[in-house]
Each structure stands twice: as C-alpha cells, then as structure tokens.
Amino acid sequence: xxxxxxxxxxxxxxxxxxxxxxxxxxxxxxxxxxxxxxxxxxxxxxxxxxxxxxxxxxxxxxxxxxxxxxxxxxxxxxxxxxxxxxxxxxxxxxxxxxxxxxxxxxxxxxxxxxxxxxxxxxxxxxxxxxxxxxxxxxxxxxxxxxxxxxxxxxxxxxxxxxxxxxxxxxxxxxxxxxxxxxxxxxxxxxxxxxxxxxxxxxxxxxxxxxxx
Amino acid sequence: xxxxxxxxxxxxxxxxxxxxxxxxxxxxxxxxxxxxxxxxxxxxxxxxxxxxxxxxxxxxxxxxxxxxxxxxxxxxxxxxxxxxxxxxxxxxxxxxxxxxxxxxxxxxxxxxxxxxxxxxxxxxxxxxxxxxxxxxxxxxxxxxxxxxxxxxxxxxxxxxxxxxxxxxxxxxxxxxxxxxxxxxxxxxxxxxxxxxxxxxxxxxxxxxxxxx
DNA sequence: CTAAAAATGTGAAAAACTTAACACTGTTAG
DNA sequence: CTAACAGTGTTAAGTTTTTCACATTTTTAG
Numbered sequence: 161x162x163x164x165x166x167x168x169x170x171x172x173x174x175x176x177x178x179x180x181x182x183x184x185x186x187x188x189x190x191x192x193x194x195x196x197x198x199x200x201x202x203x204x205x206x207x208x209x210x211x212x213x214x215x216x217x218x219x220x221x222x223x224x225x226x227x228x229x230x231x232x233x234x235x236x237x238x239x240x241x242x243x244x245x246x247x248x249x250x251x252x253x254x255x256x257x258x259x260x261x262x263x264x265x266x267x268x269x270x271x272x273x274x275x276x277x278x279x280x281x282x283x284x285x286x287x288x289x290x291x292x293x294x295x296x297x298x299x300x301x302x303x304x305x306x307x308x309x310x311x312x313x314x315x316x317x318x319x320x321x322x323x324x325x326x327x328x329x330x331x332x333x334x335x336x337x338x339x340x341x342x343x344x345x346x347x348x349x350x351x352x353x354x355x356x357x358x359x360x361x362x363x364x365x366x367x368x369x370x371x372x
Numbered sequence: 373x374x375x376x377x378x379x380x381x382x383x384x385x386x387x388x389x390x391x392x393x394x395x396x397x398x399x400x401x402x403x404x405x406x407x408x409x410x411x412x413x414x415x416x417x418x419x420x421x422x423x424x425x426x427x428x429x430x431x432x433x434x435x436x437x438x439x440x441x442x443x444x445x446x447x448x449x450x451x452x453x454x455x456x457x458x459x460x461x462x463x464x465x466x467x468x469x470x471x472x473x474x475x476x477x478x479x480x481x482x483x484x485x486x487x488x489x490x491x492x493x494x495x496x497x498x499x500x501x502x503x504x505x506x507x508x509x510x511x512x513x514x515x516x517x518x519x520x521x522x523x524x525x526x527x528x529x530x531x532x533x534x535x536x537x538x539x540x541x542x543x544x545x546x547x548x549x550x551x552x553x554x555x556x557x558x559x560x561x562x563x564x565x566x567x568x569x570x571x572x573x574x575x576x577x578x579x580x581x582x583x584x
Numbered sequence: 585c586t587a588a589a590a591a592t593g594t595g596a597a598a599a600a601c602t603t604a605a606c607a608c609t610g611t612t613a614g
Numbered sequence: 615c616t617a618a619c620a621g622t623g624t625t626a627a628g629t630t631t632t633t634c635a636c637a638t639t640t641t642t643a644g
Contacts, residue, residue: 168600174571193622201560203602212623217622218623221620221621223622252467252468261566261569307573330579330580333569339387345579348413358450360519360545361480379631380632415633429592432593432638590640590642600631610620
C-alpha cells in the first residue's frame with residue numbers, strides 16, 4: 161500500500177470521507193469529482209489527483225462509487241484494529257470533543273478522560289470515564305491508549321505532554337495555545353484557535369482595504 | 373504596507389507573537405531566530421524569512437527586539453480599531469472559546485453570543501451576553517460585529533452561515549464538521565477536529581509500520 | 585589587532601502542492 | 615451511426631513554500 165501521500169492529501173481524504181458518509185446516508189451511490197470538490201471548496205482536479213494517488217479508479221461518466229471509496233479511504237487512513245484515544249483536561253473543550261466524537265468514527269475510540277478536579281474524577285460522560293491525572297500512566301497502559309488530546313489550561317501544557325510521552329503515547333493533538341516538545345517518535349499536531357481567528361481577522365481587514 | 377504575505381506567514385506571525393508575549397512577560401528583551409524557531413518547531417531560516425517579508429530587521433548578534441517585533445506584528449495583522457466577534461452556538465465549544473479568549477487579544481473582542489436554548493439566552497458568560505439567534509441580524513448591526521465563529525451542531529451549519537452572511541458579517545470561522553458556502557467577499561476558514569485526529573491517527577499508524 | 589564564532593539577511597535551489605491541458609471513453613441526441 | 619458531450623486519469627507546467635548556501639557584520643578571545 162502507498163503511504164508516501166502528501167500531508168494535505170491525508171487531510172482531504174478524511175474530509176472526503178466525511179462528505180461521502182453524508183451522501184451514503186442520503187442513498188447516493190455515485191458521486192462526481194466536481195461534486196466532492198464543491199463541498200470541500202477545492203477543484204475537481206484536486207479531487208481526482210488525490211484519488212489517483214490512492215489508486216482509486218472511478219467509472220467513466222458515472223463518477224466514483226461512494227461506498228467503495230469510503231472503504232478504500234478507511235483502508236488507507238484507519239488502523240484495522242482501531243486506535244484508543246484519551247482526552248486530558250475535561251473543561252469545556254474536552255467535553256465538546258467527547259460530544260463531537262461519540263458515535264462518529266468507530267476506529268477512533270475515546271476510552272478515557274483525565275482531570276485534576278476531584279468533582280470530575282469518577283464521573284462518566286457519554287460513556288467516557290474520567291480518571292485522576294495521577295493514574296494516567298497506568299490507565300494508558302491498561303487500555304492501550306495511543307493518542308492523547310490535550311485540552312488542559314496552557315500552564316499545564318508542557319508537563320501534560322511530558323506525562324503522556326512518558327506513559328508511552330504515540331500521538332498528541334495539542335489544543336493548548338502553548339507549543340510543546342516531544343521526541344521524534346511521537347507524532348505531534350498542534351492547533352491554536354487564536355491563530356485561526358487572527359487569520360480570519362487579517363483577511364477581513366485586507367478585504368476591506370481592497371475595496372477602499 | 374505589504375499585504376501580499378503568504379498565508380502560512382500570516383499564521384506564523386500570529387504564533388510568533390504569542391510566543392513573544394510570553395517572553396516579554398518574563399522580561400526578555402531580545403530573542404534569536406533560532407529561539408523562536410525551537411518554540412514553534414520550525415527552522416530559524418523560516419523565521420528570518422518571515423520577518424524579512426514584513427520588513428523587520430533585527431540586531432546582528434543580539435537578535436530581535438521582542439517589544440518592537442510584537443508591535444510590528446500587531447500593525448500587520450491587527451485592525452487598528454479592533455474587530456468585534458460573535459460566537460454562534462453556546463455549547464461546550466462556544467463556552468470553551470469564550471474562556472480561551474477572555475483577556476487574551478484586545479483587538480479581537482467577543483461582544484456577543486447566540487443560541488436557540490431559552491435557558492441560555494439572557495445569560496452572560498465572562499462578560500459576553502447571550503442573545504436569541506433570532507436577534508442575530510439586529511445585534512450584528514448594532515454592535516458592528518464583523519466575524520462570526522460557528523460552534524453550532526452540524527445540522528444547523530448551512531442555515532447559520534446563511535444567516536451570518538445575510539446579516540453582513542465579513543468573516544466566518546466554522547468549527548462545525550460540515551463545510552458551508554459563502555459569497556466571495558466573505559472570508560471563510562474551516563476547521564474540523566475529526567480531520568485533525570484522523571491525521572494524528574494516520575501518522576501514528578505509519579510510524580508503527582515503519583518500525584516493524 | 586586579528587581571527588574565530590555566532591548571529592542576521594537574502595538570492596537561488598529545492599521541495600511540496602496545485603492547476604492546466606489534453607487524451608481517452610462511455611453516453612446521449614439527432 | 616455519428617457527432618457532441620461530459621466525465622475520468624495523468625503528464626507537464628506553474629505556483630507556493632521551504633531550505634540551502636553564503637555574504638555580511640558584530641562580538642569575543644587571544
């Protein structure tokens with residue numbers, strides 16, 4: 161199987177699948193590249209290129225088979241056994257993520273959450289139990305958790321990342337506004353909401369200036 | 373002033389500033405390109421290139437003046453009068469965003485939130501009042517809101533975007549998993565947490581396969 | 585005073601990513 | 615039956631973004 165796919169293609173494949181799943185629900189069996197493109201705000205060529213890279217061939221004039229394509233994307237980007245995920249920090253963002261994911265992607269299982277607040281520890285939200293952060297290393301091993309999502313306050317970012325790494329986690333998604341450091345064998349993805357908003361603000365300002 | 377900056381540079385400038393603000397608090401007056409680079413997990417050349425693009429010149433052997441650089445980045449990416457922002461959807465994610473922003477960036481003011489739940493309407497969270505979504509067009513005009521952050525459930529994504537556009541908003545940050553369509557004069561930024569997590573999962577899987 | 589070291593600034597090369605252009609092929613209309 | 619059409623697949627070109635390589639300059643050490 162090909163895995164030297166561009167980073168951007170990986171992201172788009174995930175997005176294509178999301179769109180395709182909606183089509184499947186609606187009973188749509190085939191879809192054209194330009195239909196996918198319109199949904200994702202990209203070009204049809206881009207879509208065809210991505211599908212070419214994963215080796216999927218559509219039917220001429222009929223487009224792509226929705227079900228087949230969903231399955232192929234799954235084979236490429238999912239692990240066959242699924243991956244267990246933990247959320248560290250059960251503030252608003254942590255809870256938002258749990259609500260968001262529940263029942264969405266079966267191969268990504270949120271199996272635990274962690275917090276330091278005694279009021280939260282011991283509770284279960286949408287089937288996800290909340291543990292003390294002190295028990296993190298143990299629970300990570302017991303439950304074979306391989307990805308940690310960090311939704312703790314910024315001041316705890318570094319230590320949380322260190323703890324996750326020490327516990328043997330293999331991927332971190334950091335929603336903290338503070339960048340963290342991890343060893344090379346741990347995959348790190350960081351996202352900062354302020355950056356996104358500032359970017360929007362910049363382009364809004366730019367558009368206004370263009371008009372003037 | 374130069375505004376034909378690469379998209380990526382805009383994002384990084386926002387991130388540099390965040391890092392610089394922390395340095396400023398610590399009392400650090402100067403910083404080297406490689407120090408910024410290490411924090412952001414990029415190369416020093418990249419940092420220097422970005423600063424070159426915005427026309428900032430450091431002091432040889434002393435690095436960049438933290439305070440000056442923060443101010444220059446502000447001149448580039450901020451609007452002088454600031455921008456008013458609204459959050460649509462006061463679920464966990466909406467509340468997370470408010471907590472996240474309060475007191476962080478003075479030029480981005482979250483001045484209103486909207487929901488359909490009568491229990492939430494009329495409340496104030498961290499100084500942000502919650503209005504009925506029915507009043508959105510009016511409030512947007514009254515308060516001169518130019519950016520809307522969408523944190524509503526996916527099924528309301530399209531109609532919320534339409535409403536925001538019709539109300540005269542100029543930028544949308546869509547945290548819904550459903551892509552929306554807006555006219556060309558409205559800047560749209562979309563972010564999907566599932567895509568990010570799936571990306572992490574993909575690279576975790578990939579790393580494991582490399583080892584085997 | 586001079587050489588080595590350590591930083592910035594930048595033209596040019598390289599890499600990553602996107603788009604154009606077009607060959608190809610079923611499908612449809614006449 | 616044939617021409618026009620509307621889709622896919624892909625090579626090549628173009629664009630954007632990153633990195634290399636190195637000239638330049640200040641500081642430090644001897």
